[in-house]
Amino acid sequence: MGRARYAQVAILVGVAVALQLLAQAGGKGFYLTQLTMTAYYTAAALGLCLFMGYAGQISLGQAGFFAVGGYTSAYLTTLDLTARRGEALVGLLARAQVLVARPDPYGGEALSVHPWAAFACAVALTLALAYAVGVPVLRLKGHYLAMATLGVGTIVYSVVLGTQRFGAADGLSGVPPFRLLPGVTVGGSAALRVQNYYVAWGLVAVSMLLFLNLVHSRVGRALRAIHGAEDAASAMGVHTARVKLHAFALSATMAAVAGVLLTHFNGGIGPSESSIMKSVRYVAIVAVGGMGSLWGTLAASAVLNFLSLRGTFGTLDDAVFAAVLILVMLFAPDGILAVDVRSALQALSRRARPSKGEV
C-alpha cells in the first residue's frame, strides 16, 4: 500500500544526503545554510500546495502564518522576565521549567520561555488564528477569498511592522538555539550547520510523506472533489466547509512550524517574512510546480528559493518571481511540468487571432 510513496521520499532523502556530501567535499559548506533556509520555505510551500493545489482554494496570506509562528517563538524566547520573578505566575512557570534561564547578550542571565513551550504556543496561536479566520473567510470564493487572505497577511505585516515590542522594522534578533533532542539543536552556529541541514530537510521529507498519504486517502479525494465540483462534493456527503477549514489550518500550521524553526536557525526574524511579496512567492512556487503537484512544488521551491538566496537574481529578486508567476499563469497554468511543448506552441500561434467562439 503506497509503496511508491516511500520509495520516492527515500530518493528525496538520498538526494539531500548526496547534496550535502557534495557540498562538503567541494568546500562549499556555506551552501548548506542556504539549502537549509530553502528547506523551510519549501515546507511552507508544500502546505500551501495542499490548500491551493488540491483543495483548489486561494491563499495570499501564507507568509502571514509563517510570521506568526516565527514571531511568537522569537518573542517568547527573547523575553526577559527576571524582573518579574517574584510574581506568582512567573514563579510557577519557572518551577515548571516552562521558563528557563538563558545567557543574554550582555553576559547576564535572562528568564525566557523554553523553546519547546514557545513552539507549542506558536502552533497553538496559529491554529487558533487559522480556525478563527478560516470560518468566515472560507465562505468566500474567487477574488473575495483572495483578497480576504491577502488582507489577513497584510494585517499580520502591519502589526509586526508597527509594534515596538516585536521590533518594528528591525524585527527580533538574539533568538536562542532550539534544542530539539539531545544532540540535535536548531541554531545558527557553524558547528551546527550539517545538523541543521538534516533537520530542515528531514522536516520536508516527513511533510512530503504525510501529505502524500493524505492526498491518496479519503480526505485527499474529498479535497480534490471540492476543487473539481464543490456542490457535487457536498451532495456526496463531503462536509465542504469543514474540510476546507482543516486544510487551511493544516497549511497554516505547516508554515508556522517552518517559521519557528527558521527563526531559531537564523537567530531572528523580520517583518519582511510576512510581506505580500513573500506570500506571492509561495503562490508563484505552487503555480510553477503545477497546482496539484506536491513534488512539483518541492522542485520549484528548491530551485527558485536556492537561487534567490544565493543572490542570483540580485536586486531583481522580486521582479523575477513576478515574471515567473506571470509566465507560468499565461502559458502553463497547470504548472511547468504539465506543459506539452508542441501544443503550447500551437496555442501560441492561435492566440494571436481570436479563435472561434471567443469574443
Place this chain on the structure above:
Amino acid sequence: MLVELFFQYLVAGLTYGTIYAVVGIGFNIIYNTTGIINFAQGEFVMLGGMTAVTLSRFLPLPAAIGGAVLAAMAAGALIEVTFIRWLSRPSVLRMIIITIGISILVREGALLAWGEGVRSLPYFTGDEMTSLSVRGVHVSPQVLWALATCLAVVLVLGAFFRFTLLGREMRACASNRVAASLCGIPTRNMVTLSFVLSAGIGALAGCVVSPITYTQYGMGAGLAIKGFTVAILGGLGNSPGAVAGGFILGVLESFSIWVMPTAYKDAISISLLLAILFLRPSGLFGDREAARLKEH
C-alpha cells in the same frame, strides 16, 4: 481647538479619500467590462505621479500632468495587450495572480527608473504654506483641487458612459459580452479601452494628490488593497458607491490616527475590508443577488 483638529483630520481623510475613490472607480471600470479585478490599479496612480514629476522638470505643470496621464494610458493599453488580451476564459485565480505579477513588475520597473526616493509635484496653486480659510478651517487649496478632480472624473465618466456612443458600447460589453459582440461592437478593444480609462483617471488622481501625499515607487500595492476595499464597500461595479466608499474609508483611516498609533493605519482599512467581505459582500449600495452571482 478640538473642533479645529477634528476638521483637520476630516480634510485629510477627504483628501486621501479622493485617491481611494478614484482607484475604486478604476477597479469598477475594468471589472464591469471584463470581470477582472485588476490588482495593478494602484500602480497607475504611482506612475502618474512619478512621470509627472519627471516631466515637470522641463515642461510647465499642466503639460507635465497631461503627459503623465497620456503615458499612464499608454501603459494601461500596453499591459492589456501584452498580458490580458490573449487569455481565453481565464479562471479568477489566474487573473488575480497575473495582475498581481504585473503590479510587482511595474513596481520594480519604477524602482529601477526612479529609485527609492520620495517625490512630489509642486502645489498647483501657491505652496505648502498657502491655505484658504473655509469657515475658520484652514484648508490647502490643493485639497480643493483634489476634490474638484474627483468630482470632474465622476461627472465626465458619467457623461461618457451615458451620452457617448463609445461609452454605451462599453456598457453593452460589460452587460453581456457575447451579445455586444454580435452587435458588432469590437469587444476586445472595449477591454483595452477600459484599461486605458482606468489608467488615465488613476494617473490624474496620482498627480493631483502628489503634493500632499507624496509619491513613491512602492505606493501602489497599498492603494490597490484600499481601492478594492472601497470598490467593494460601494458595491462592486457601482461607481458613485465607490466615491462614497472612498470618502468613508479615507475619513475612517484619518480619525483612526487619533485613537491608534499611526503604524496600524493600514490594519484599519484591511479590517474594514474583511468586515465587509464577511458581513455584506454586496457592499453598502450593491445588489445582494448580483454580488453572490458575481463571486463566481
Place this chain on the structure above:
Amino acid sequence: MALLELGGVSKRFGGVQAVKDVSFRVEKGTIKAVIGPNGAGKTTLFDLVSGFLAPDSGDILFRGEPIQGRPPHEVAARGLSRTFQHIRLFSRMTALENVMVGRHVKSRAGFLSGMLHLPWTWREEREVRERSLEVMEFLGLSALSGAEATSLSYGQQRAVELARALASEPELLLLDEPAAGLNMRETAEVARLIARVRDRGVTVLVVEHDVSLVMGISDEIAVLSYGRKIADADPRSVQKDPEVVRVYLGDEDA
C-alpha cells in the same frame, strides 16, 4: 410510512414562485417520476429535497424525519443520493476516483488518520475501492475506471455519475434528467438501468423531460406545472388526465 414525504413545500425566488404547495409521497422500493414542462419547478424540487435549497414553507420527511433545510452533506449521510441535470463530475480525477468519493459517507478516515496512514485505514481504503469497482461493474463501466472522468463521452459520464451516486448505497436515489442529451437507444438503456437499480432495493425518484422513458418504468408519476402539482397517480391514469394533456399539448387538441 413512506420513504420520502413532502408536505406543502413552497419556494419562491424574488418574483417567481418556483414551487407552490407541493405534497407527495414516495413509497419504498418504487420508482416515482416527476414530470412537467420546462420551468415547472422540477429541479428546484430536487434541490429542496437534497438540501441545496431550503423551502420557504412545508416539510420534507425522509424516513419520517424532517430534512428540510439540512445541508446537502447531511442529507447524503442519511441515505439520499443524487445526480445532476448538468453533469457534475469531479475534474482532474479518474472515473474510479469519482465513484470512490461517492463512498465518502460509508467511510471514516479523516485528516490525521489519512496523514499517518494508520493500519485501520488500509482496510477501509481497500473496501472503498472494491465496492466502487463493484458498482462500476454493475453499470458496465469497469473498462473506464482509469480514465480521466471529464474526458469520457457524454453518455459514459452520465453513467459514471450514476455509479458515483450508487456507491454510497443510498436508500433513495434522486435522478435529475438522466436521459438529457441521450439518443433513443441510450435512453432505453437508461430505463433498463433504473429498473435494475430499483431491483437492487434502491428507491428512485426521477425528474425527467422524456415522458416515454418514465411511462415505461415508473410506478407512480407526479406532474408539475408552474410550480404546482396537477396530477399524481399511476402512469396510465396520468396519461389520461385532461389537465396533464392540456399542460403538455395546449388547449386545442385535448
